[in-house]
Amino acid sequence: MTQDRSATRRKPGQRGPSARFLRDTLTAYAYLSPSALLIGVFGIFPLFFTIYVSLFKWRLARGDFAGLDNYVRLLGGNPWYLAATLASVGGIVLAVILFRRRGTRRPLWRALAVVVLAGSLLGLGLSLPSLASQGDKDVFDSLRVTIWYSLCTVPVQLAAGLVLALLLTRRMRGRQAFRVIYLIPYITPTVATAAIFELLFSLRPDSFANQLAGLLGMGPFQWLQESRGIGVLAFGAAPQWAGVVPAYWAGWAQGPSLALASVIIYSWWVFVGYYALIYINGLGAIPRQLYEAAEVDGAGRVRSFFSITIPLLSPTTYFLSLLGVIGTFKAFTQLYVLRSAAASGTVDAVSVSIFFTAFRKSNMGYASAISILLFLTVLGLTVLQRRTSETRVHYGD
């Protein structure tokens, strides 16, 4: 259809756009104007305005011009650490591109990609702790919370959603009833359901979660009030090698706090049904004939699942993983409701941190600098995700 458009845009032998094309352009701009005005004012202009605000000492009103002071406070005063960290991230992206390039089966290319990847990972391992130690510890901690939240929710929800979708597409009685029930957690107000989970995961020994854990012979736990990492809870206090590895990475090794893990369980409960429904839609678009042909060729169920279902669902998976990553980076409501003072900031993702910096500590300039950092991180992840899935996503045409 796109080709068809460009062909009719200019008729052969005609110079310049036709009168109809000009008239259509005016009509189109008229149709676009309400959205363009609103999105321009409240969606595009704010991005630049945030950059502007981040260059000032901005409390409730604009103060003195601060230059890059907010960024220095955020990332530390040593530009070399920042440069080394960025170079390492760039190296990882490069390695991924090398890996995924078609025709890089040759051992030389493979070896190069492995070397670049190893070097970049080592570089990141050394530079990021230095950067974090120079910069704002709270912000780096909140970035870690966001990344844990993303890592522990999106892949699990994708896998569980797909399994549930496969079960729900079987012919059976009451299929629609199950679909309706599985979506209830998604459509009910987050504030209300988060309040329920606050009660379920209370620290009282006879709370819902503790009684269930008791049935399995565990606990009682502090759940949402527990700031220690699940790694520490499962394997005991920080191991001896903590002295060798930078403290920053030892912090990662503790895993998400049990408080954050409780929020992650809440997130599974909310989103698995939604992911399943989107996957059901994707499954419905796969032609039945493909499975029949595969069966004729002697492919078993497992084989056709991996050779037909997974590749043909890849656009859905890509869409859901992109939506999931962006969604977890902007998640606010459940974190705001479920956070507690006792969890000492281990549930405060970057979005929460920005909110508190701007509207409780009234430091808009600094909060703007943090949100620019968040934006650049999301941008980088989106690019990386595109790169890694470019050759794998199959659009089935």
Next chain:
Amino acid sequence: MAIRGRASRLGSRTPQPGPRVTVGRVVLSMVLILGAVVCLMPFLYMLSTSLKTTGETITRVSPIPVDPRFWPRVPQWINFATAWSDASFSLYFRNSVITAALIVIGVIASSSLAAYAFAKIRFAGSRFLFALLLATLIIPDSVYLIPNFILITRLGWYDTLAGLTVPFMASAFYIFLLRQFFSQVPNELLESARMDGAGHTRAFFSILLPLSSAPLFTVAFLAFVGSWNSLQWPLVATRTAHWRPITVGLTTFISEAGPQNELRMAGAVLSVVPVVFVYFLAQKRFTEAIARSGIKG
């Protein structure tokens, strides 16, 4: 029994029309029922807690609904009345309904026009503008928070209905979604209207819109749920209860209820029931609407 079980499992491997009772089907149903229990259990716990006395929420608890301690001795219906009046829910309800309705109307009007332009009109700059539109999708909400707060303060919209609604009356995501559906409507249908001398306006209103009730419903539903559930922006953009929506009201109520869990849960019930009620009224349309939101082209 074992032999019959294996035989039927083998039987289920070849595609059989119509449901038959086999071991595989029983296991499937068990798994799905377990999933449904996991989905509904928190709501049941909310309901039973909301009917207890404060003492019972501490001393009389159980995670299993067959245990009598899961339920109150005498249901305390008064909790709902207390929560309703303590939290001025009627005001918050009115505010949420008005806010959501205005946003839905704004979104439908602006997005359908823009989606029509992108799907059915050839014009200069369409590819660039569409790419720009998609690019805005990845900007996290937190980035908008501060500049938009400063903006609505300057406009004099702080703590007003306009501040809560106008910034959300257009959305790149809904334009994108509607464009995907409008593109599927055959051009011939629209061209025939335009040949008769009527312009795009006629084709849009009298042909495209009547054909698109399902996708428009999807967008209206998503916009409604998005507005009804939003917390961060109303927290920032309101100072008084005047236009404060139910999410902010409930959050405040929850954090101020102290040890009275039954009132917290009564408040949660009051905010969940209308949504679930509307959802059940048209559940088929809703599940289809949400499934459709995952479509891409």
